[in-house]
Amino acid sequence: MFFSILLLAHIQAAVIPIILGIRSINKFTQLNKCKIIPLGFISLGLASICEMIDHTQTSWIYVDHSSLFNWLFYSLLSLGLTFLSISVVKNKFFLTTNICICFCSVISYFLFNKGIALIFQAIISIFLIINWQRTFKDWLFILYPIFGIFFTTFFGTNLSTSGDQFWHILIGPSGTISVFTFYLVLKRSDKTFT
Known part of the structure; x- marks a missing residue:
């Protein structure tokens, strides 16, 4: 029973972002870079698929380790958050900075360790929060740092x-x-964005 629930928790984390990515294609045209929004969602879903593949190596027991699929998980997570962040950025300096930080997150996993990659991923999240809050000014967006950062970090720390x-x-x-x-904020902005 526990394994079924664990598997379902992982499957929904992969399928839902991919579905939202597909539903985002050719939508949210109020944003100049609306074409990369689906890539952000799909990258997050692919990250979860890589995590599931990684779990098959550990019999679905969480093990704090480094591996190819663990690197792909963190890399695709960084990439997905970066795509969502830069989808609302107009300033070329901020755009370039976001992309460089994503690149640093991806390569630092192997050059240094997962901890350094997570520092860069935290910076990506900070840029994402700043960029989206400046653009949308939507109170609903507070759910991202609560669930996407605080709770996932809390649960992950307790697990570790x-x-x-x-x-x-x-x-x-x-x-x-x-x-x-993310998706709800985009949908709400479709009606109110000027």
Whole structure:
């Protein structure tokens, strides 16, 4: 029973962002870079698929380790968040900065370690929050840092320190709530964006 719930938590974390990405194609034309929004959602879904493949190497027990699929998970997560962030950026300096930080996140995983990659990923999230809040000014966006950063970090830290796999079940749905937040903010902006 536990394995079924864990598998379902991971499957929904992969499928829902990909569905939202497909639904975003040719939408949100109020944004100049609307074409990259689907890439952001789809990258987040592909990241979850890579995490699932990585879990097959560890019998679905969370193990804090480095591997090709773990690197792909973090890289695609960074890429997805960067795509969403730069979809609203007009300034070329900020656009270039976002892309460079994403690149640093991707290569630092292998050059240094996962911890350094996570620092760059945190910076990507900060840029994302700043860029989206400046653009949309939507109170609903507060759900992203709550679920996508605070809760996923809290659950992941508890999982790492305790080894209790119960926390593993909660990470995917928490991330999915943050992905829905992006989509809902975009949908709401479709009606009010000037």
